[in-house]
Amino acid sequence: MITIEIRKELKSGVIELAILALLVRREMYGYELSQKILDLSSGQIEVKEGTLYPILYRLEERGIITSRWQAPLGRGKPRKYYYVTGKGRQYFAGYRKEWNVVVEFMCKILE
Amino acid sequence: MEKRYLDYIDDVVSRIDTDSQTKNKIKQSLTEHIEALIEKHGSLAYNKLDPVEKVAWEFSENLQLQDRKEYSYPWPRRYPVxxxxxxxxxxxxxxxxxxxxxxxxxxxxxxxxxxxxxxxxxxxxxxxxxxxxxxxxxxxxxxGVLLALGGLSLSALASLGGAAVAGLFAAGGMAVSFGLSIGGFAVGHIAIGGEVFGEYIYKTTTGEGNAVEWFRNYLPYFVKFFQ
Incomplete structure (x- = not known):
């Protein structure tokens, strides 16, 4: 499967929303998030570490997500799991509404 | 983690111009990310890594370090800083x-x-x-306190340059010192050069001056340079 490069202007908003949508469902660690996005986009959208982590840092600084270190069961190194805060859930709900409006508009205009 | 991965992480982080706190955060994230990659791909994980420059650039761009540079710097930037x-x-x-x-x-x-x-x-x-x-x-x-070299140089001890001013020794197009000055235009206790002003002088253009006497008395080794 060929991955596509998402331009910077699109990337910051879309990937941030995608990350939030995943984290609202359950907590995940960085690499897991990037793999999940790759899987759900059928291998087309690869979020590199240079994109993923700065978004996570920003969301965490703004109190939208938070994190905790957790060692996996059995062998393996501890991982930093991210999850959405109460404030983050509200933020996500608003973001999602905006997104739906934008998508509806863009679908019409690009038809 | 193998040394090559640690080197890779250090290399990426060293190319990102940000504060040490953010660098540590990036280092931690990359370490965790690569550990997960190794767990999944084993020894092939290294081949899955992007070039160091690309990763560093992407971090810089997404941390908005690039934008800040372009906005705030008075002339066009190249990367890396x-x-x-x-x-x-x-x-x-x-x-x-x-x-x-x-x-x-x-x-x-x-x-x-x-x-x-x-x-x-x-x-x-x-x-x-x-x-x-x-x-x-x-x-x-x-x-420079002890030594200054440059177009315009100033030193307590020795200066060399287009225009050199020093306490003890100055050499250059224009040389001024309280000790020995050598230059096209030289001013000093001992002045050697084209145009000279001082207590002991030596004009290189004519071979005239009393500086030779001074050298004969105090630093005879250098007298041969005047002959």
Missing amino acids: WRRVSQKKIFNIPLYHITDGYNPETGEFEIARGIFAFGPVALGVFTAGGIALGVFSFAGISA
Whole structure:
């Protein structure tokens, strides 16, 4: 499967929303998030570490997500799991509404 | 984790111009990310890594370091910015500080300050750049306690340059000192050159002057250079 490069202007908003949508469902660690996005986009959208982590840092600084270190069961190194805060859930709900409006508009205009 | 992965992480982080706290955060994230990659791909994980420059660039772009540079710097930037500051300090002064004059943390012009300081404006012990002030200075305009070299150089001990002013020894197109001056235009206690002014002088154009006597009395080894 060929991955596509998402331009910077699109990337910051879309990937941030995608990350939030995943984290609202359950907590995940960085690499897991990037793999999940790759899987759900059928291998087309690869979020590199240079994109993923700065978004996570920003969301965490703004109190939208938070994190905790957790060692996996059995062998393996501890991982930093991210999850959405109460404030983050509200933020996500608003973001999602905006997104739906934008998508509806863009679908019409690009038809 | 294998050394090659640690080197890779260090290399990426060293290319991102940000504060040490963010660098540590990036280092931690990359370490965790690569560990997960190794768990999944084993020894093939290294081949899955992007080139160091690309990863560093992407971090910089997404941390909005690039935008800040373009916005705040007075002339067009290229990447990467040349800025290295040693973590090692001697008397609370960084061992070295190399800068092209731009501090990405503040977005402002910065002076290189270190034992070894290199930059458009440098301050330290061994200094070099556009304007440098130090114990040993090499610059367009340099001021050195012991030695200054440059277009315009000023020193308590010795200066060499287009225009050199020193306490003890000056050499250059124009040389002025309280001791020995050598140059096209020389002023000093002992002055050697084309146009000379001093107590003991030697005109290289005509071979005239009483400086030879001084050298014969105090530094006879150098008399041969006047013959």
